Amino acid sequence: MSIMEYNGGSVIAMVGKDCVAIASDLRLGNQALTVATNFEKIFPVTDRIYIGLPGLATDVTTLRERFRYRVNMYTIKESRTIEPSTFAHLVSSTLYERRFGPYFIEPIIAGLERNPATGELSPYIAGADLIGCLNFAKDFVVAGTASDKLFGVAEGLWEPGLEPEDLFETISQTLLNAVDRDAYSGWGAIVHVITKDKVISRTLKGRMD
Amino acid sequence: MECSFALVGKDYVLVAADTTAARSIVKMKVDEDKIKTLSPHLLMAYSGEPGDTVQFAEYIERNIRLYHIRNFHPLRPQSAAAWVRRSLAQSLRSRSPYTVNLLLGGYDVASDAPHLYWIDYLGTQAAVPFASHGYGSYFALSLLDRYHNPDGTLEEGLATLRRVIDETAKRLVVAPGNYKVKVVDKNGVREVAL
Numbered sequence: 001m002s003i004m005e006y007n008g009g010s011v012i013a014m015v016g017k018d019c020v021a022i023a024s025d026l027r028l029g030n031q032a033l034t035v036a037t038n039f040e041k042i043f044p045v046t047d048r049i050y051i052g053l054p055g056l057a058t059d060v061t062t063l064r065e066r067f068r069y070r071v072n073m074y075t076i077k078e079s080r081t082i083e084p085s086t087f088a089h090l091v092s093s094t095l096y097e098r099r100f101g102p103y104f105i106e107p108i109i110a111g112l113e114r115n116p117a118t119g120e121l122s123p124y125i126a127g128a129d130l131i132g133c134l135n136f137a138k139d140f141v142v143a144g145t146a147s148d149k150l151f152g153v154a155e156g157l158w159e160p161g162l163e164p165e166d167l168f169e170t171i172s173q174t175l176l177n178a179v180d181r182d183a184y185s186g187w188g189a190i191v192h193v194i195t196k197d198k199v200i201s202r203t204l205k206g207r208m209d
Numbered sequence: 210m211e212c213s214f215a216l217v218g219k220d221y222v223l224v225a226a227d228t229t230a231a232r233s234i235v236k237m238k239v240d241e242d243k244i245k246t247l248s249p250h251l252l253m254a255y256s257g258e259p260g261d262t263v264q265f266a267e268y269i270e271r272n273i274r275l276y277h278i279r280n281f282h283p284l285r286p287q288s289a290a291a292w293v294r295r296s297l298a299q300s301l302r303s304r305s306p307y308t309v310n311l312l313l314g315g316y317d318v319a320s321d322a323p324h325l326y327w328i329d330y331l332g333t334q335a336a337v338p339f340a341s342h343g344y345g346s347y348f349a350l351s352l353l354d355r356y357h358n359p360d361g362t363l364e365e366g367l368a369t370l371r372r373v374i375d376e377t378a379k380r381l382v383v384a385p386g387n388y389k390v391k392v393v394d395k396n397g398v399r400e401v402a403l
Contacts, residue, residue, distance in 0.1 A: 007333065028335050033346065035327060036335035058298050058332035065295075101302065 003104050004055055004130075006031065008184030009041055010144030011052030012175055013110040014158060015123040015137075016167035016193075022050045022110035022125075023175045023191040024144075025206075028057055029184060037187040037208075045071055046081045047199070048121070049111035050192050051091070054144035055130065056104035063105055066094060084111030084124040088134055095132030102130045106143040112194055121196055146182035153178045164200065168193050176206050210383040211256040212345030213243070214373055215312040215325055216357055217338050218366040221394035222314035222323045225370055225403075226254040227385030244391050246398045247273045248283035251315040252391055253293075256342050257330060258308035265300075265307045269293055286315030286324040290334060298332030306330070310342040316393050323394070345377040345384070352376055363392065371403055 008029040013022040028039035042052045043064050051067065053060045070090055074082050082090070088109050095103060107128050112121040127141035128134050135141060140158055142150035153174045162170055172191055179185040186206055193200040213226040230238035244254045245266050251273070255266045272292075277283045284292065290313050300307045313326040327333075327340035339357050341349040356369050370390065378384045390401050 028333070030329070033350070035340070035350075036337050038337075039335055056331070057335075058294075058301065061294065061334055062298050062332070 001031070004106075005145050005184055007055075007057040008145050008182075009039070009054045009057075010142070010146040010150060010175070010179060010182065010185040011041055011054045011108045012140060012142045012150050012154065012171060012178075013052065013108045013125040013127075014140040014154070014162075014167060014171045014174075015125055016162040016164060018121065018123065019164045019167060019193060019195040020110045020112065020123045020125055021167045021171040021191060021193045022052055022108065023171045023189055024052050024054065025146075025175065025179050025185040025187060025189050027185055027187040032183065034187065040190060042190060042192060043067075045087060045111070048194055049082070049084050049087055049109065050194065051087075052108040052110070052143070053105050054108075055106055059103040059105045063094070063103055063107070067091065070094065084109060084113045084126075087111070088126045088128075092128055092132035092134050095128060095130065099131055104130055106130055108141050108143050110192075110194065112196070145184040146178045149178035149181050150174065164193050164195050168200065168202070172204055176204065180207055210344050210385070212341070212343040212349075212377060212381075212385055213254040213256055213312050214341045214345065214349050214370060215254065215314050215339065216353065216366055216369065217314075217323045217325045217359060218361045218363060219359075220316075220321070220323060221363055221366065221392050222252070222316065222325050223363075223366050223370055223390065223392050224252045224254050224312055224314045225374065225388045225390045226256065228387045228389050229385050230259070232259065239387060242389055244389060245270050246391075247289065248277055249397050250318055250393055251283065251286055251289055251313070252393050252398055253314075254312040254342075255309055257310050261307045262309050265309045269296065285317050285319060286313070286326070287317070289313065289315065290324070290326040290328065294328055294332050294334040297328065297330060301330070301332055312340050312342060314393055316395060318395065321395065344381055345373075348376045348380055349373045363394075367401065367403065374403065
């Protein structure tokens with residue numbers, strides 16, 4: 001029995017053309033027993049950053065609250081909204097603070113980063129392990145109990161330069177097919193596609209068994 | 210062994226908990242009330258390690274009451290659940306954590322909506338249409354998946370609850386004999402007979 005697999009759940013993020021997508025399943029379990037089928041693990045940080053928190057469910061709530069607090073403090077002190085790359089380091093240091101008694105969460109960050117010189121928005125995704133070791137990726141990042149399956153399917157389906165609607169289809173199919181092979185994830189999914197001018201959020205039904 | 214069930218209906222929350230206080234394999238008491246009324250529209254069923262349960266439940270009860278006295282209005286169910294969860298989550302990473310599982314059922318008078326929260330000793334919180342703790346959950350959750358109606362009347366909810374309790378009594382080797390059932394709706398909290 002691993003503590004990372006106690007509640008189940010998976011998250012994936014992907015890069016598209018001037019957009020990013022992040023998606024998760026909706027299951028909350030107690031080992032093999034499903035307790036809730038509406039447990040969201042992805043939370044908005046700013047209007048163009050989302051964070052996914054797969055892992056131990058108590059820490060999902062705790063970290064969500066801590067990140068909300070720390071981002072609010074940043075926003076007040078700096079009088080500006082936080083950028084994804086800065087937020088990633090905030091996540092990393094929050095997790096490393098608990099180096100020898102960690103939060104059992106492997107966060108995934110997805111957002112659009114503003115170039116300070118040109119004002120352009122570029123896709124940004126990152127993953128971290130439970131003690132805050134960051135992993136920047138150009139294509140996709142995965143975490144959770146179905147992470148090995150997600151790697152396989154994403155490797156096969158993802159291609160560079162996907163438009164928002166195509167990216168939505170790719171990330172949805174990747175997640176849905178990966179969690180069908182994982183007993184600890186599933187029960188539907190939620191997908192957020194972050195584009196320049198809006199965020200598209202859709203709830204999906206999967207194999208509801 | 211300890212069992213507790215709860216379900217949300219159209220405009221109420223039903224909470225049921227068994228009434229046995231056991232130590233090891235011996236029943237010490239068969240009429241223990243394990244559902245506390247935290248505020249006029251909030252119920253909490255608690256189970257877990259004997260000793261921890263009452264200590265923690267009373268701590269919660271009195272702090273929720275203190276909030277009510279200080280602010281002239283009670284905490285709403287959402288906020289109460291968040292605070293209770295946080296207390297458990299902080300306790301989990303302390304030297305002596307409370308081993309207490311909770312079902313928190315409340316009626317939000319401000320938005321006229323019933324709320325039910327499943328909270329375990331780790332501080333895991335889930336807002337759910339129905340919930341259960343203990344060995345009874347293996348039967349209860351599958352039955353409730355099939356028969357629960359979120360828009361059902363109180364009579365319908367009680368019938369479903371009776372079904373759950375009967376099935377637990379039939380199939381669970383260590384099934385408890387008696388239950389106390391409470392309901393919370395816009396009129397407040399009251400006990401009901403099954």
